[in-house]
Amino acid sequence: MTVTxxxxxxxxxxxxxxxxxxxxxxxxxxLIGTGDHRTIGRLYIGTSFLFLLASGVAGLLLGAERLxxxxxxxxxxxxxxxxxxxxxxxxxxxxxxxxxxGLAIAVVPAQVGARTIAFPRAAAASxxxxxxxxxxxxxxxxxxxxxxxxxxxxxxxxxxxxIVVLASLSLAAIxxxxxxxxxxxxxxxxxxxxxFTWSNVVAAGIWLVTLPVxxxxxxxxxxxxxxxxxxxAGGDQLYLRISWAWSQPTVYMYAIPVLGIVGxxxxxxxxxxxxxxxxxxxxxxAFAALSFGAWAMPGxxxxxxxxxxxxxxxxxxxxxxSILILLPLLAMAGLVADTIRKGTARLVSxxxxxxxxxxxxxxxxxxxxxxxxxxxxxxxxxxxxxxxHYVLGAATLGLLGGIVYxxxxxxxxxxxxxxxxxxxxGGLLGxxxxxxxxxxxGLLDQxxxxxxxxxxxxxxxxxxxxxxxxxxxxxGAILALVALGFVGLLLKTATARRDGEGEAESDPWExxxxxxxxxxxxxITSEAPVYDARHxxxxx
Amino acid sequence: xxxxxxxxxxxxxxxxxxxQAPPRRPRVLLIGTAFAAAASVAVFVGLFAVYxxxxxxxxxxGTAWLPGGATIPLAPGNMTMVTLAMSLVTVQWAVHxxxxxxxxxxxxxxxxxxxxxxxxxxxxxxxxxxxxLPLNGDAVTTQAVLLFTILGLQIAMTGAALxxxxxxxxxxxxxxxxxxxxxxxxxxxxxWYVTVAVYSVIWYxxxxxx
Numbered sequence: 121m122t123v124t125x126x127x128x129x130x131x132x133x134x135x136x137x138x139x140x141x142x143x144x145x146x147x148x149x150x151l152i153g154t155g156d157h158r159t160i161g162r163l164y165i166g167t168s169f170l171f172l173l174a175s176g177v178a179g180l181l182l183g184a185e186r187l188x189x190x191x192x193x194x195x196x197x198x199x200x201x202x203x204x205x206x207x208x209x210x211x212x213x214x215x216x217x218x219x220x221x222g223l224a225i226a227v228v229p230a231q232v233g234a235r236t237i238a239f240p241r242a243a244a245a246s247x248x249x250x251x252x253x254x255x256x257x258x259x260x261x262x263x264x265x266x267x268x269x270x271x272x273x274x275x276x277x278x279x280x281x282x283i284v285v286l287a288s289l290s291l292a293a294i295x296x297x298x299x300x301x302x303x304x305x306x307x308x309x310x311x312x313x314x315x316f317t318w319s320n321v322v323a324a325g326i327w328l329v330t331l332p333v334x335x336x337x338x339x340x341x342x343x344x345x346x347x348x349x350x351x352x353a354g355g356d357q358l359y360l361r362i363s364w365a366w367s368q369p370t371v372y373m374y375a376i377p378v379l380g381i382v383g384x385x386x387x388x389x390x391x392x393x394x395x396x397x398x399x400x401x402x403x404x405x406a407f408a409a410l411s412f413g414a415w416a417m418p419g420x421x422x423x424x425x426x427x428x429x430x431x432x433x434x435x436x437x438x439x440x441x442s443i444l445i446l447l448p449l450l451a452m453a454g455l456v457a458d459t460i461r462k463g464t465a466r467l468v469s470x471x472x473x474x475x476x477x478x479x480x481x482x483x484x485x486x487x488x489x490x491x492x493x494x495x496x497x498x499x500x501x502x503x504x505x506x507x508x509h510y511v512l513g514a515a516t517l518g519l520l521g522g523i524v525y526x527x528x529x530x531x532x533x534x535x536x537x538x539x540x541x542x543x544x545x546g547g548l549l550g551x552x553x554x555x556x557x558x559x560x561x562g563l564l565d566q567x568x569x570x571x572x573x574x575x576x577x578x579x580x581x582x583x584x585x586x587x588x589x590x591x592x593x594x595x596g597a598i599l600a601l602v603a604l605g606f607v608g609l610l611l612k613t614a615t616a617r618r619d620g621e622g623e624a625e626s627d628p629w630e631x632x633x634x635x636x637x638x639x640x641x642x643x644i645t646s647e648a649p650v651y652d653a654r655h656x657x658x659x660x
Numbered sequence: 661x662x663x664x665x666x667x668x669x670x671x672x673x674x675x676x677x678x679x680q681a682p683p684r685r686p687r688v689l690l691i692g693t694a695f696a697a698a699a700s701v702a703v704f705v706g707l708f709a710v711y712x713x714x715x716x717x718x719x720x721x722g723t724a725w726l727p728g729g730a731t732i733p734l735a736p737g738n739m740t741m742v743t744l745a746m747s748l749v750t751v752q753w754a755v756h757x758x759x760x761x762x763x764x765x766x767x768x769x770x771x772x773x774x775x776x777x778x779x780x781x782x783x784x785x786x787x788x789x790x791x792x793l794p795l796n797g798d799a800v801t802t803q804a805v806l807l808f809t810i811l812g813l814q815i816a817m818t819g820a821a822l823x824x825x826x827x828x829x830x831x832x833x834x835x836x837x838x839x840x841x842x843x844x845x846x847x848x849x850x851x852w853y854v855t856v857a858v859y860s861v862i863w864y865x866x867x868x869x870x
Contacts, residue, residue, distance in 0.1 A: 225711075238688050238691075238692060239688070239692060242752040288700050293695075294692050294696055294699070295692075296696040297691075298688055298691045298692040298695060301691050302686040302688045302691045302692075303686055303688065324695075325695075325698075327701065328695055328698055328699045329699070330702070331699075331702075332699045332700070332702035332703040332706065333702050333703070333705065333706035333709075334706070335703060336702075336703045336704070336705075336706030336707045336710075337706060337710070339703075339707075339809060340707065340805065340806070340809050341812065342709060343795075343805050343808065343809045344805050347795050347796060347805065348802075348805055349798050350800060350801060350802040350805050356704075414702075414705075414706065415708075443839060464806060527764055540831075543848050
């Protein structure tokens, strides 16, 4: 028998040289490849302010154009429709909606206790698509395309780019809504969902059945412009086909998350719970349902230059929605007032922003109710523009308040309180000074689309309208200053962490919801788990 | 004689020893797909609204909806409706097979579904050549713009649904979406159902009613 002595292999004394782990990407490469929801949210927020610049400048030019109602002298007859288009399209789809989405992408996952947003790569893709699409939208305006453009190819380019922007924003909305519905932490039922998250879930639902309808109209217009035209005479009629997207009642859908922001800020500032959280959920849901307005678009006429059918403004659903939407807003305002009354409120700057937004939203809804009452005759006057400015101004104020409130979550630093409060007051003042004169001028029959006063207006009316237009332009200038000031504060806050300035504050407001919980989130037993945990510690 | 039935022995339940079921995976993909499907439907609702609005005005003027010379043959539309109806069965077969870890049937069913989808696309492309509605040149009509846009977009939606199904097939091949976690295939199937539902509206209200 042969015995084979097998020698044991020598012990491995040193590990084989392992492959070096891949170096994490840095700089721009890291930014492009990021799936971090906070980074994506910050990118959305920063980019939307860049696009605000285009909308703001166009708005100020239009305001200057109205100073003398006898002619179109500042931007010229050929360009006025395009300037109007830039103001509206960039203001709503390149600034306001992306700003809403950016804040939601950054905050909603933290509020529901999720590590990240649902489909983080899709969220990142939505941002980059929005950035490229938005750039092409503005470029097409510059190349005689867009609303009011006369070059068919660049009008088609504008339409295609707008479809891309809407698709990207819809994709982001899907990510937000799915996060709010599917990634809530254990114990967080829908009834216990923070109001900001809830408002974003319902808002995303409304956006997802409204933005695609707008995209469908744009797609039809694209095919028509590219191969026709058969019922769109170039870019001129385009404005009339898509302006429903920022008119009553659709305009309210951009303000839905504002109710959530206010609902989250107020109890924290008042150091108590929100009165009737469930009713607040219902108010936001009702407001969202009533803001669905894709049905209220002008009728399509197959002839090239047929009149636009605005018959829906006389119909019962339009009037009913316009008036009914006041009810959830008033109920929400009542809850807010009751919460402040019961608590011990601190006048912190997010509260000022939030209350300013709520007041402006109520003013916008009241303005909208006036628009819907036929004998007052505000349709196609600046009375409608006033309502749009009230509501979109309210949405902007609320969002800026949200950024101030969640700045520690977004940037690790707080906004300076004094300047932030002053800007909030300035924003409130600017919105009123911009919109109220427009409403009064609308009552004097000033046309909405730079049509000037009605043909039968007396000279006294014309003088009054021109004076009101001066005041309105002043309001626009105040808002421009507020926007510049806010961007300055935002940059300072965002760079403070990198520069090592100030102290990091993880929960400066003593927040109630999970984004303020830090590394050890409490069990979810109510809609304000962090508030519960803090009070349990105090009482024990 | 009386029989006594013994009481069954009391067996204590040691529930603490039973291993806990793993937490259910959140149905993120399914919910996201439901939202995407709703958005896709909204696009078509917008297009249908314009189509029916324009059509009703033309008909109310006393003229025929389709311009002279144009015709929509029934056969391609009907055949593709039947094809898509069969695909509803095969896609559900795929989901059921994947849920039961029956890979052979799952791949067969997915393959047949994808084949049906491709057949649908070719049949609609054939319809485009038959209906005598030019989309280029000087004779472009509103009807051509509407019909090409609606059916073209439905083809695009079918393509997206096919890509989704294909991706989920590949991922289930890797073992990711089988058994109780067949959520990916369910999501793809949901989008497929919606795609077929959209076509069924087009089939009846546009291709049949004309």
